[in-house]
Amino acid sequence: MENKCTFCDYKSAAARKLTLEESASLSINCLTVKFKKGDSIIKQGTYSTNVAYLRSGLVKIHIDGPYHVQVVRIVKPSSYLGLPTTFGDKINQYSVTAIEESEVCFIDISLFRKLLATNPDFSNQILIELCKGELESYKKCVNRTQKQTRGKLADVLLDFADNIYHSDCFPILIKQEDIGNLVDASRETISRVFSEFVKDEILKISGKKVEIVNKQKLKRISSNG
């Protein structure tokens, strides 16, 4: 019980670099909380004194835009959430909400900083993660703006299949409005494109379950915009 982080199966790449003592001190300064679908994990504008780490589940990062909420990205484990806040002004610049039941570890910020300062391997892993995020957001920025809705929805579906659920058959647990806010389209357009994909025999949908039946075609739509 005392060394829960040491023996945690969902360790971050960074946490794997910790020594036994460091990992033990992490266990003491780490609180794991369960969130249900729809629960707010981090709320934009509030003060933050912890580093959050997504141990399991699925979450969305979103920002209040001038007109409506913008879903910036979907994050899967194992990822740190809200690092920019940790190194910034302590006010959360965006919100994080659970899409499915999720477990989040809240780590004391001073311990986290101490680990960064004393363990170069640990901080290097954090740097790597941040850099990956930067690249991803650049790429997303290109896609968002140069593809039309069909291509962007295809991207999202392929991302769900290949990177998140690792299966061509998966549930869609966010509403179409959220998907719209993720790919910059209206709720109605998402609905229409879903219907098109079903009619074109690219998808099969029953309830919340989606099955990709013609992945080739979906990939073609993704890359052709």
Next chain:
Amino acid sequence: MENKCTFCDYKSAAARKLTLEESASLSINCLTVKFKKGDSIIKQGTYSTNVAYLRSGLVKIHIDGPYHVQVVRIVKPSSYLGLPTTFGDKINQYSVTAIEESEVCFIDISLFRKLLATNPDFSNQILIELCKGELESYKKCVNRTQKQTRGKLADVLLDFADNIYHSDCFPILIKQEDIGNLVDASRETISRVFSEFVKDEILKISGKKVEIVNKQKLKRISSNG
């Protein structure tokens, strides 16, 4: 001459945290290169063995999109360029091109890694810079998609005035096509909006020089989309 980095006036926040010896070793492993307007500093797809640091000038980061080039952002000194490559797969994932005459310091990657590993204050500053970049790209993502071209062009102009040139009168050294690729609009639309802004007495343009004459109005356009 030997300690050029120690006494450099354009030091990064991170480099300010270095000890005298560290800074001396940086001087030895750092090559400063001048680039003219239009010169390519980092080229997408090529192999990178150095960390680049923008000492002076102005550059754009751009990525080849499915249809056309996407300008991701404009970067001013003092910033590290291509950090994601440093910590990633060594292949540059984006290009960097000089917008005006720029000086870039190329730092040996193994020394850079050593500094990160041995100087926690240094690595902390790098972390802070990366996090800032992440937040900025999130915000940009919201703006890009929820504002129309007038609002987005207003954003760019205000950014130039307030953050880059620190004056309401400045030259526009990138072509309208680039501005279009930055705010996701066609070249023609940018041209039209510029004309509108002049007609509405928000801007005065003569040649490449732009003067913001009604900043209030420009700010209103920026926040109202």
Next chain:
DNA sequence: TAAAAATTGTGATTTATCTCACAATATAAC
């Protein structure tokens, strides 16, 4: 300095997508 190339300006037309409106489901609450 002239010729060539690149950039910008502007009109007419087309288009993907938004918005509005309401019907049809699905999900939650009682």
Next chain:
DNA sequence: GTTATATTGTGAGATAAATCACAATTTTTA
């Protein structure tokens, strides 16, 4: 299990901006 609430489906019309097609500049090159 029935009502209330939230989500999705779909048509018709409105619209910001893209595209196309040239003319007018400006900048670069020879």
